[in-house]
Amino acid sequence: MRAEFNATIHAPIRLRACAMLAAVKELEFSLLRDELGVADSVLSKHLKVLAEEGYVSIRRPVGMGGRPKTWVSLTKAGREALKGHLAALQELARQAEGLDEPGPKR
Amino acid sequence: MESNSYSPREALADADDARQLLAARLEPPRWYYVALGGQIFLLMVAIAWFAAPLVALAGSLCAVGGSALAAGAAKRIRAVTRFGTADFWAVAIVTAVLLAGAFCALLVRFEELPAWSGWLVAAVSGVAAGGAMVTRTRAVARRLAAGA
Numbered sequence: 001m002r003a004e005f006n007a008t009i010h011a012p013i014r015l016r017a018c019a020m021l022a023a024v025k026e027l028e029f030s031l032l033r034d035e036l037g038v039a040d041s042v043l044s045k046h047l048k049v050l051a052e053e054g055y056v057s058i059r060r061p062v063g064m065g066g067r068p069k070t071w072v073s074l075t076k077a078g079r080e081a082l083k084g085h086l087a088a089l090q091e092l093a094r095q096a097e098g099l100d101e102p103g104p105k106r
Numbered sequence: 107m108e109s110n111s112y113s114p115r116e117a118l119a120d121a122d123d124a125r126q127l128l129a130a131r132l133e134p135p136r137w138y139y140v141a142l143g144g145q146i147f148l149l150m151v152a153i154a155w156f157a158a159p160l161v162a163l164a165g166s167l168c169a170v171g172g173s174a175l176a177a178g179a180a181k182r183i184r185a186v187t188r189f190g191t192a193d194f195w196a197v198a199i200v201t202a203v204l205l206a207g208a209f210c211a212l213l214v215r216f217e218e219l220p221a222w223s224g225w226l227v228a229a230v231s232g233v234a235a236g237g238a239m240v241t242r243t244r245a246v247a248r249r250l251a252a253g254a
């Protein structure tokens with residue numbers, strides 16, 4: 001896995017959504033929305049961006065009876081991109097810590 | 107752009123929080139285990155005390171009440187697919203076995219069935235309930251490990 005900063009995933013809502021999706025196979029849309037504390041339209045917009053990049057897969061199974069639910073899952077590419085992005089963030093955080101440390105006194 | 111002021115540390119903390127939030131949601135509430143444990147315990151008592159129809163009745167009622175609670179938990183957990191569906195079926199099977207066990211205890215009490223069948227039902231109920239809980243716990247662990 002290569003540490004690579006990913007601007008698409010880095011947006012706060014998208015990052016949190018990806019982190020949640022990475023922990024499971026699939027999540028129901030309304031659960032994801034509630035956990036993120038955003039409106040349907042906001043989540044839809046962010047998922048659309050992720051789907052366009054091929055990071056998430058959205059399915060809406062029919063024929064099960066009752067109201068159809070929307071299920072969201074992270075694709076293989078999405079998992080790889082998230083891992084790479086988190087690794088890049090850790091690297092950046094480490095570098096920032098190095099910058100924060102006071103230099104030798106003269 | 108929305109991510110301009112989003113520092114790496116904040117982003118990492120957010121990602122970690124999101125994962126933990128979901129992990130907490132995946133983990134069923136404590137009363138889920140208490141309800142299942144209560145059902146098993148009372149049913150065992152009911153079956154062991156063949157001569158106590160009230161205890162058998164209490165076992166049945168507890169099984170119904172506990173199952174309703176467990177089903178509520180399962181419904182909540184079902185928002186996470188596959189794993190949740192399996193959990194739902196585990197609860198349904200355990201409930202059916204426990205209710206059948208309580209019914210058998212009553213039949214044994216009224217000598218419609220031989221005494222050994224009560225012990226057989228107790229053993230089957232225990233194995234089914236224990237198996238379902240172990241499977242469920244392992245499923246949670248696997249899911250969380252996969253996301254780690």
